[in-house]
Amino acid sequence: MNSEPSRLRISLRDIAKKVGVSHVTVSLALRNHPRISEPMRIKIRQMADEMGYRPDPMLAALAHYRKDKTQAPLSAGIAWINAWPDPNALRRHKEFDFYWQGAFAAAEKFGYRLEEFRLDQQYTPQRLHQILSTRGISGLLLPPHNPSPDWGDFPWEEYSVVRFGRSLPTPRMHLVTSDQVANSILAFDEIRNLGYKRIGFIINEVSIRRGGHYFEGGFLMAQRTVPEKDRVPVFSFGGLSATAQARAIEAWVLKHQVDAIFTDVVDIPELLAKQKISVPDDIGMAATTVLDATVDAGINQEPEEIGRVGLLMLNSLINDGSRGVPKIFRQVLVEGSWVNGKSLPSRL
Numbered sequence: 001m002n003s004e005p006s007r008l009r010i011s012l013r014d015i016a017k018k019v020g021v022s023h024v025t026v027s028l029a030l031r032n033h034p035r036i037s038e039p040m041r042i043k044i045r046q047m048a049d050e051m052g053y054r055p056d057p058m059l060a061a062l063a064h065y066r067k068d069k070t071q072a073p074l075s076a077g078i079a080w081i082n083a084w085p086d087p088n089a090l091r092r093h094k095e096f097d098f099y100w101q102g103a104f105a106a107a108e109k110f111g112y113r114l115e116e117f118r119l120d121q122q123y124t125p126q127r128l129h130q131i132l133s134t135r136g137i138s139g140l141l142l143p144p145h146n147p148s149p150d151w152g153d154f155p156w157e158e159y160s161v162v163r164f165g166r167s168l169p170t171p172r173m174h175l176v177t178s179d180q181v182a183n184s185i186l187a188f189d190e191i192r193n194l195g196y197k198r199i200g201f202i203i204n205e206v207s208i209r210r211g212g213h214y215f216e217g218g219f220l221m222a223q224r225t226v227p228e229k230d231r232v233p234v235f236s237f238g239g240l241s242a243t244a245q246a247r248a249i250e251a252w253v254l255k256h257q258v259d260a261i262f263t264d265v266v267d268i269p270e271l272l273a274k275q276k277i278s279v280p281d282d283i284g285m286a287a288t289t290v291l292d293a294t295v296d297a298g299i300n301q302e303p304e305e306i307g308r309v310g311l312l313m314l315n316s317l318i319n320d321g322s323r324g325v326p327k328i329f330r331q332v333l334v335e336g337s338w339v340n341g342k343s344l345p346s347r348l
Helices: 012-019 023-029 038-051 057-069 094-109 125-134 180-193 204-223 242-256 269-275 303-322
Strands: 076-082 111-117 139-142 158-165 174-178 199-204 233-239 260-263 282-286 298-300 331-334 337-339
Touching: 012 023, 012 038, 012 125, 023 038, 076 094, 094 111, 094 303, 111 125, 111 174, 111 303, 139 303, 158 303, 174 180, 174 303, 180 204, 180 260, 180 282, 180 298, 180 337, 199 204, 233 242, 242 269, 282 298, 303 331
Parallel strands: 076 111, 076 139, 139 158, 158 174, 174 331, 199 233, 199 260, 260 282
Antiparallel strands: 298 337
């Protein structure tokens, strides 16, 4: 049987010969490396498309293997943008500090330098852009912010960007965050397994505005797995004084005979203590994240993995030449793990 001869694979050297540059320049350009000018990157990509170039997956796998066996040389910068009113407060949150640590380790592995840039009165968005462009930095990581900063006329279209969490409504870039729905379902099941029957969820309005309603959604889904008589309505509060909050929570606990609380509000044990309700003697408690809570049972949201995955996503965007606000929004969710603790002793 006659068959059409297979077309020869186009190599980097073939493209280099056509453009009149080295094969190393072609390789860097196709990976969107900042060392190669934007006009040259466009020219090389266009020539690669015209010639029908396709990367060899076997060679790519081999290159990745070799890279994985050695320490990658640092070659380009990634910016971690800190626009908190008190910049030092960002990484005092253990959760967010682990984002940094995970991203930093992954950056080193792939040959990047992860650097923090602080946006304040001295470094306006436009000044920040000037600094980043001068240093050839085209990749940005945006950690959670409180409150959301005013980005002004920052040219997002010139950068590859990944957000951590949902607290930043703008820019609407791809994000990596904890799977809060799955984490709430996991917590509900683990609390039930410890013998608790009347499990309540407490959230405040600030948490809801910053994405906490995903925890609430997961909790409500989990409640559907138990008899209706064992379901406790969600307690949400906002705008109350500490004394009023404590009284309202006490009334809710007594009315619904709550024996365990799952919450993202760190001062609930203190509020309960005002009403002579003790954790864990009178009521068990678990947190949506044990790292920044005052109780030791609950969810480990695996923030170091979230940081690592954020850098991996950013690396893929940089290599793909994907910049600016995406037409198709992408979310990567990292599921957490359960942590037993003294604040939620077994009732069995």
